[in-house]
Amino acid sequence: MSKPLLSVIIPVYNTQDFLEECLETTIVNDERVQYIIVNDGSIDNSSKIINRIAIGFSNVILVNQRNKGLSEARNAGLRLVNSKWVTFVDSDDFMDKFRIQRIVDYLEKSDNCDLYSLPVMSYENGKRKVAQDCNDNHTINEYIYRVMKGNFQIGVWSYVFRTEIIRNNHIFFDKGRLFEDKFFLPKYLKNISNVQSLPSNKVGYYYYRMRSNSITHKKMSLKKLTDWHDSGVYITDFFLKFKKLDSKTVFAINEYKIMILFRTYIDLLKIGQKSDAESVKNEIKSFIKNSKTKFSFVSFSKIIIISIPTNLLSIFLNGDK
Template sequence: MCFISVIVPVYNSEKTLNRCIDSILSQTFSDFELIIVDDGSSDSSGEISDYYAKIDNRVKVFHKQNGGVSSARNLGLDNVNGRWVTFCDSDDYVSPEWLGYYVRNCRNHIELVVQSYNNLDSHINGFVGRTADFIEKFYDKDIIGYVWNKLYLYSIIDKYNIRFYESFLFLEDEVFNYRYLQYIENIIFTKESGYYYEIPDFNIKYTNADNFEPHYVVFTIIDKINKLHPIIETYRFYLRILFRSMFDSFLKKDSNCKEKLLRYRFAVRNNSNVIETLPLKIRMALKLPSFIVFYILRFMALIRRNL
């Protein structure tokens, strides 16, 4: 067993893969394994990965048919030998102190270590405390939404069988994180930054992605946490996001828009204190009969598409 397992999903990354792997293998902290999952690459990514496995016994390579980043990460999680787990994307890279920043914050009772990264607002302060307080403080700060800036206890991932939803093309990191957060209590967020994130073109990456399903999963977890430890602002934020996701299905003429409306209403029906503080259109969607709301939203979507 090692202290940390680093999982790197790889798909056609020959232009950036050497930089990524070299940066990980150059860590000042050495008690780790590097799990590379080649997700059916058609370029030389597989051969590059195998080369590193031959020259460094900390590197393990798995080859699989293409199934997406979530399936690649899940295969990595199935083969972890470390006490802690973190992730790195193959088009990103890290500083030599990246894992060291994590390790120095692995204190007693800490179940998640969160690290800053190069594109994060430098004015955000660090944090040590309970999960609910962490969520309420950072829900809208681009901190919870990624997995490559976090160090997870593998025992928790294993105990609750936490995996990535392979059907999700959008928000898969955020869903994984909230699934993990619901089972832990103590978190550290450090402003130390050892991760260099190459921002993708999200307009291309998420074109036509259905974001209702991942938002619905996140909201149900937020609702569960809120009932135990109030996180009102986070709840309101995700309730609005879930409404927009549901309304998007009307804009796109989704055949499942009626079913999504019913699921939305069901998800939030027991939270009247929060609902009364929401915008009128959301309160309307919750209080009027479903068939009336359906035709109102369809009409609103028609107007929006013609603007």
């Protein structure tokens, strides 16, 4: 097989109910595309589904490893990439058929950008909703603003990355983290100057499946809240170090950080972690004190709520005695 133009990394762990649709809509017999499926120690029927659907393709590489988590599965795929561009697919998601071919068709004709943002739809209980769909070129300042406002996804499955930038800057996923994409994307954005959005009428949609037992939608736990907090603080603090951010973007970053800290504080109280909640409360106070920007009415209302004594707010939230 000649050197591929695009690699598609698909980590798999116990997604037998969704894997067939994922693979059948993603894999095409096209030598321009390299597929790297990383079976991360699945103990359901995922291995059988992979063997039935994917192994017959000459452009598919299969890695079987013991369970190490999503980050390590993606990293294992990244080490095998042999192409100019790379993207990711979660094995419980799916896409418009031949989307991958449309993407490589575009990449063959265009090489004027280091990051492509792709159209995404959320998919929950059969209902579809556009999450992002745009046709524009963005400066990094503009793109950070729109990410912080929720106009663009942070998930790496919504991008096509230039492999050379990942390799040259040693960008990998943090081992053992939830919300790992919030650590990956900022490191990549630091090394580029613009982002090109491709519209759905050119490449079709990626369907991000919202399900209650997925990693990011599971019931609250201290581990999940800790990683939610750490990833949110990381991405905002990292972005604030970027040069030439305008005041509007700095304001959006600070608003996002207040949202992260406030939600962490409230959710920690809901699961009875008062000591950890108190620490986050102090973190919010320190951030407000040292911030050089004003806050919106919504953020100001959150600031008022954290002025309520922790024990009293806990009683209100949980009915504590």
